[in-house]
Amino acid sequence: MAATAFIIGVILLLLPVSVHADYVLPYPGAMPGNKVYKISRFIDRLKQPFYFGSIASYKYHLALSDKYLVEAKTLFEYKQYLLAQDALHRSDAEFAEVPKLLASAKAEGKDMRNFARQFAEAADAHQSVLIKLKADLPDLFRWTPEKAEAVDIPIADLLGQSIHLREMIRASVPRL
Amino acid sequence: MSGLVFIGAGLLFSVLSYGFIDPNLSLGAGSLYESLRQFLTGFVYGKPLLAASLYAAIVVVLFWCYRKLLTGKTLVRIVSARRYIAAVFLIFLFSYPALSYDIFNYILTSKVAFFYRENPYVVMPVEIPNEPALSYTRAANKLALYGPTWITLSALPYAAGRLSVITSILSFKLFAGLFYSAMLYFIYRKTKRVENVVFLATNPLVLFEVLSSGHNDIAMMVLAVGGLILWNRKAPSMKIAGMVLYISSVLVKGATIALIPLFFFPRMTWEKKSAVGFWLMFAVFLVSPLREELYPWYAVWWLSFAAFVPFAKRSFIHEFSFAVSFSLMLRYIPWIATREYGGVTPVIRETLSLLPVVLFFAWRYRNALVKKLSL
Numbered sequence: 001m002a003a004t005a006f007i008i009g010v011i012l013l014l015l016p017v018s019v020h021a022d023y024v025l026p027y028p029g030a031m032p033g034n035k036v037y038k039i040s041r042f043i044d045r046l047k048q049p050f051y052f053g054s055i056a057s058y059k060y061h062l063a064l065s066d067k068y069l070v071e072a073k074t075l076f077e078y079k080q081y082l083l084a085q086d087a088l089h090r091s092d093a094e095f096a097e098v099p100k101l102l103a104s105a106k107a108e109g110k111d112m113r114n115f116a117r118q119f120a121e122a123a124d125a126h127q128s129v130l131i132k133l134k135a136d137l138p139d140l141f142r143w144t145p146e147k148a149e150a151v152d153i154p155i156a157d158l159l160g161q162s163i164h165l166r167e168m169i170r171a172s173v174p175r176l
Numbered sequence: 177m178s179g180l181v182f183i184g185a186g187l188l189f190s191v192l193s194y195g196f197i198d199p200n201l202s203l204g205a206g207s208l209y210e211s212l213r214q215f216l217t218g219f220v221y222g223k224p225l226l227a228a229s230l231y232a233a234i235v236v237v238l239f240w241c242y243r244k245l246l247t248g249k250t251l252v253r254i255v256s257a258r259r260y261i262a263a264v265f266l267i268f269l270f271s272y273p274a275l276s277y278d279i280f281n282y283i284l285t286s287k288v289a290f291f292y293r294e295n296p297y298v299v300m301p302v303e304i305p306n307e308p309a310l311s312y313t314r315a316a317n318k319l320a321l322y323g324p325t326w327i328t329l330s331a332l333p334y335a336a337g338r339l340s341v342i343t344s345i346l347s348f349k350l351f352a353g354l355f356y357s358a359m360l361y362f363i364y365r366k367t368k369r370v371e372n373v374v375f376l377a378t379n380p381l382v383l384f385e386v387l388s389s390g391h392n393d394i395a396m397m398v399l400a401v402g403g404l405i406l407w408n409r410k411a412p413s414m415k416i417a418g419m420v421l422y423i424s425s426v427l428v429k430g431a432t433i434a435l436i437p438l439f440f441f442p443r444m445t446w447e448k449k450s451a452v453g454f455w456l457m458f459a460v461f462l463v464s465p466l467r468e469e470l471y472p473w474y475a476v477w478w479l480s481f482a483a484f485v486p487f488a489k490r491s492f493i494h495e496f497s498f499a500v501s502f503s504l505m506l507r508y509i510p511w512i513a514t515r516e517y518g519g520v521t522p523v524i525r526e527t528l529s530l531l532p533v534v535l536f537f538a539w540r541y542r543n544a545l546v547k548k549l550s551l
Contacts, residue, residue, distance in 0.1 A: 053294030055303060110292065111306035 023121035054105035065094035123170035178244035195220030196274035200311035228513035238380035268387035277314040286334035296320035323427035376483035381501040385473035397480040399425030400432040450484035472504035499536035
């Protein structure tokens with residue numbers, strides 16, 4: 001019986017399988033509070049001129065949007081809501097830069113269909129992260145810093161806005 | 177006689193080279209062009225063994241004549257060296273880059289940078305799928321393989337040749353030809369000997385790799401040698417200019433980083449520096465397979481220095497350079513015969529390129545033995 005199972009197992013391993021690679025988000029890098037976090041942010045800005053050209057800029061902004069989204073996700077999971085909110089805003093801002101770059105690259109005569117497809121996949125990946133966060137996190141969080149007034153962080157609204165932004169941009173992708 | 181045979185063999189290669197045109201590339205239109213292309217490509221692609229044999233015969237004849245030119249007075253008798261070099265320059269300049277696809281990679285990388293205005297270190301040519309040159313360019317799925325100096329310099333031939341594929345190829349080959357001419361000028365300026373110039377100018381490997389294939393290694397070497405020459409001057413401005421040139425050279429391909437020690441021995445004579453430069457570049461050449469493989473055009477690195485070593489002594493460096501140059505040109509034979517990079521091709525390639533070098537050392541050993549016994 002064990003031998004049969006082993007043989008079936010080997011055959012199954014040898015059978016050709018189709019692998020679908022979804023859009024992969026990066027691992028979280030340095031987080032706020034880490035010694036290299038500020039350097040990492042500075043390098044992010046420093047790299048921008050190196051990414052000249054519409055395709056290169058597309059890669060730059062999408063990579064940063066991914067990076068900041070993963071940073072926001074990690075911070076939300078560790079209940080660092082204020083920092084997470086900032087990271088999410090940055091991710092949104094970078095994400096919003098991308099469609100115009102795709103459009104300008106197309107206007108320059110570059111076939112951008114592959115990148116448009118990739119961008120749509122990125123939007124889907126972002127949305128699934130945000131939807132999961134929205135489901136797992138409280139709608140509102142009151143953060144009371146020491147020696148300062150309490151601040152309400154409308155987590156559900158923030159995440160909802162980010163999801164909506166991506167939905168809107170995602171919908172515009174097929175027209176590119 | 178050997179000079180004329182050399183020119184004849186060069187012309188034969190130049191014609192044969194058009195048989196290597198990529199099937200996806202069209203260099204012209206018209207029935208005459210088409211019938212010629214079909215005839216030549218039919219021969220090279222249809223009868224690969226015969227094409228490989230013809231290529232081997234051309235290489236053997238070219239190296240035989242080259243040796244005759246270097247060892248005899250033939251060159252001086254036939255035509256002046258300048259006219260002779262101009263003739264081979266033109267013959268190989270107008271040949272098709274048959275043995276390497278690198279020139280197409282240079283052109284396409286330039287196009288990414290200067291036409292599409294994308295950073296070639298971030299965007300691969302293949303990422304612009306509607307680019308027509310992708311159909312006949314290799315390594316389009318890689319980011320820029322060369323340093324910023326080369327990318328910047330390549331703006332000139334790109335701008336000059338952007339009208340068509342054929343003008344682009346010619347323009348990049350001519351650009352390599354300008355560096356080739358600059359190197360010959362340096363050699364004559366430093367050695368004052370025509371033999372040294374002829375040593376590099378008519379080396380078949382240099383003609384194939386620099387003038388026919390248009391490899392940018394000659395640009396790297398001209399910048400490095402120019403940098404060293406200026407560094408040897410006393411004026412601080414010259415030294416700075418020399419260092420700038422040298423750094424520019426390193427930023428072409430990186431290999432000349434090995435020449436750094438030459439900057440720290442101000443009292444070393446130019447002859448000595450040339451010999452040390454030869455061995456330093458040869459060492460880089462030997463370790464180059466660690467990165468990719470032993471490409472024949474890398475020989476330009478050390479051949480450039482060998483040309484500065486006093487030729488009258490018929491030094492080991494020149495004899496060795498001859499043997500290795502010849503062996504490297506044999507490396508193309510299995511590829512022409514099989515059109516494959518894998519399988520048995522690498523085994524035959526390595527055997528073919530080792531054999532002349534082994535024979536060279538055997539011949540040296542035999543000569544030393546004969547000399548010893550006769551004493």
